[in-house]
Amino acid sequence: MFFKLLKQCTIFCALFVFFIANGYSQYNLVPNPSFEEYTNCPQGLYNEHPDYWFQPAGGGGGYLNACRIIGGYPIVPYTGLGFQFAKTGVAFIGMFYLNSNQNNYFEVYLLDSLKKNKKYYIEFNAVPQKQFYKLACNNVALLLTKQAIYAVSGNEIIPANPQVITYGNPIIIDTTQWTKVSSIYKAQGGEQYITLGNFKYANQTNYIINNPNGSQFSGGYFIDDVSVIPLDSMPLKADAGRDTTINIGDSAFIGSLTNGIDSIKWQVLNTNGIIDSIRPGFWVHPTVNTCYVVTQTVNGFTSSDTVCVNVLPLPLKFLKYEVRSTNGSVQFPSNGGVRGGFVENLWATANEINVSHFYIQRSLNGKDFITIGKVKANGASYNEYSYEDNGLPFTVDGSLVYYRIVSVDKDGKTNYSEVRNIEYRTRNNELRIFPNPVLQSSWINIQCKGAKQVVITDYLGSIVFLSTVDRQPLSVNTQQFTKGLYMVQVTTTNGELKTQKLIVE
Numbered sequence: 001m002f003f004k005l006l007k008q009c010t011i012f013c014a015l016f017v018f019f020i021a022n023g024y025s026q027y028n029l030v031p032n033p034s035f036e037e038y039t040n041c042p043q044g045l046y047n048e049h050p051d052y053w054f055q056p057a058g059g060g061g062g063y064l065n066a067c068r069i070i071g072g073y074p075i076v077p078y079t080g081l082g083f084q085f086a087k088t089g090v091a092f093i094g095m096f097y098l099n100s101n102q103n104n105y106f107e108v109y110l111l112d113s114l115k116k117n118k119k120y121y122i123e124f125n126a127v128p129q130k131q132f133y134k135l136a137c138n139n140v141a142l143l144l145t146k147q148a149i150y151a152v153s154g155n156e157i158i159p160a161n162p163q164v165i166t167y168g169n170p171i172i173i174d175t176t177q178w179t180k181v182s183s184i185y186k187a188q189g190g191e192q193y194i195t196l197g198n199f200k201y202a203n204q205t206n207y208i209i210n211n212p213n214g215s216q217f218s219g220g221y222f223i224d225d226v227s228v229i230p231l232d233s234m235p236l237k238a239d240a241g242r243d244t245t246i247n248i249g250d251s252a253f254i255g256s257l258t259n260g261i262d263s264i265k266w267q268v269l270n271t272n273g274i275i276d277s278i279r280p281g282f283w284v285h286p287t288v289n290t291c292y293v294v295t296q297t298v299n300g301f302t303s304s305d306t307v308c309v310n311v312l313p314l315p316l317k318f319l320k321y322e323v324r325s326t327n328g329s330v331q332f333p334s335n336g337g338v339r340g341g342f343v344e345n346l347w348a349t350a351n352e353i354n355v356s357h358f359y360i361q362r363s364l365n366g367k368d369f370i371t372i373g374k375v376k377a378n379g380a381s382y383n384e385y386s387y388e389d390n391g392l393p394f395t396v397d398g399s400l401v402y403y404r405i406v407s408v409d410k411d412g413k414t415n416y417s418e419v420r421n422i423e424y425r426t427r428n429n430e431l432r433i434f435p436n437p438v439l440q441s442s443w444i445n446i447q448c449k450g451a452k453q454v455v456i457t458d459y460l461g462s463i464v465f466l467s468t469v470d471r472q473p474l475s476v477n478t479q480q481f482t483k484g485l486y487m488v489q490v491t492t493t494n495g496e497l498k499t500q501k502l503i504v505e
Contacts, residue, residue: 026234029110029120030194033226034088041067045080050091053108056195057151057158061104064222066090079222082131087178087224094129097198098137098205098219102156105197107148110228114144116189119231119299122164123182124196126221128210130175135219136210139198140172140181141165142226144191160199167257167280173210178224184231184260184298196223231299238296240307241281248353252309254292255281264296269306286311313353316407318417319382321347323403325422326388342432343389343422347405352379354409360387363402366419377407391434392424399424430498431490437503441479444502450492456502459485478504 035050042048047059055061062081066074067090076092077085086092095104114120122144128136141162143149151158164183166172172179198205207219239256246252255266258280266276269291276282284292291308326344345360355377361369373387392401401424405417431448438444446454446469454474456465464486465476471493486502 026229029112029114029228029230030226031108031111034086034224035063035065035091035093036089038063038065038067038091041065043068045094049106050093053093053106055105056107056149057103057105057156057197059104060096060102060156061106062094064092064094079129080131081129081133081220081222082175084127084130084222087125092222092224093196094220094222095197096218096220097140098135098202098207100218101202103158103198104156105151105158105195106223107193107195108226109148110192110194113146113190113192114187114228116187118187120185120187121182121229121231121234121236122185122194122227123180124164124226125178125180125224126172127178128172128175129220129222130211130214132214132216133218133220134209134211134214134216135207136171136173137198137205137207137219138169138171139165139200139205140221141197141199142181143195143197143199144185144187145193145195146190148193149195157201158195158197158199159201162199165259167259170257171206171208172221173208175210180256182256182258184236184258184262186260194226194228196226231301235301235303236298238294238303238305239280240292240294240305243308243310245310245312247312248287248314249285251283251285253281253283254307254309255279255294257281262297262299264294267293267295269293269308284309314351316352316355316409316415317350318405319348319350321345321405321417321420323420323422325424342392343401343403343424345387345389345403345405345420346385347417348382348384349407350382352377352381352383354411355379355407356410357408358385359406359408360389361404361406362389362392363404363419364399366400366402366421369402369404371406390432390436431488431500433488433500433502436500437505438478440481440483440504442477444476444478446474446476446488446490448490448492448498450494450496451490452493453491455489455491456481457487457489458482459487 031052032050037051039051042063042065045062048063049055050063064076064079066076068075076090077083093106097103126140142164143160143162149158163185166181241254244252261280265274267274286309289310291306293304293306295304323343323345357377358375359371360373362372363369372389375385375387400421402419402421404419407415434445450471451469454467454469455463457463481504483504488500488502490498
């Protein structure tokens, strides 16, 4: 026979792991559940097995144990089929689950047969073999039988309907950590063998390409930590999953995939409504921070657990950003306003959930930027903005000027638009006043090519400032002005009169 009854009976008590928790005494009916025990250290990747386990379909499966050293390294975790630590200890097994109808199996005789109508918690852990194999598949399962089973001669598939399979039978794709496969099983009575493997043919198995760089069009998994535990020896507590953080618009998986729970109820924390009463786990896509509570009953034991999903707002997205020269005829596509000036910054955004304001920055060399303005964020899902730069000196006439927008979140985080540039050219005799509006007791700069005389009048037409400038820029202290509206008039050397309003705040 492929198992050792005498040794099994000798270590029967040693393999029961007893502990007291809430008045329960838990034990595992699977001998050598994490495959640590061996009579001979395995020397190959295939056709060897840990103590008590055997291969009922002509071999092909692998037994990996760190006792084997290759090139100075233990085969666990340096498997040759992808770097992989054991779930427990230093050993695990590996099998083909999808390989042109030539699957592998591992089987073991339990320490005690299952009792009729008694419930058992059954679990094992799987991870894809991720180096040589392209595929990941479903049907990663466990079969319970009363007698030992074997493949029909010449056929490596053992067709059956396994009792233990992940809820929904999804494709197991996670190569970074072990995936738990678990179920509650009500015994028919007399089951004393468990077999691990895929009991369906290739055309009954779903798969995806999980590793495009794999050299073999097959799917294999490592298996570790197998348990068959009577439920009257353990309280199976509710599992809502781990707290997680997602971006708004994304989804998070909550709960578990344990089959066979007697009753289950999902609610949003501090609410009375039931959002699900069937599934042990599922995907949710909250738009705000949300906590979920699951309450379940298994074999007469009721428990609850809570999981919270923290939702982060999406980062601001600049949908478009452009700069252009303007002489007062530019209208931004949907804000309904007309802006005049010299260089207009126009941008549109999405996802302004957490944005406080924007800084408009200018550079004359494309590297060193200074802030020239600030605009408050609207906070809507779609926004359009414009900002007029009327403070460029005449000295940049004919040069490239660079701009960018900086968004500032309420928590201080920043996000930058792309840099835009424009060749700046002034019109002949253009009158420029900056800053405008200007604070009282500050300074204004007045520039106009060919300027001869500057006159500033108040709203009644009274002259409050007069100066001859002889084609030079002029700076005026506004301390002498009261708050209000003024008119700046510049007479040029060729007799033209340029006027512009000035606001003193």
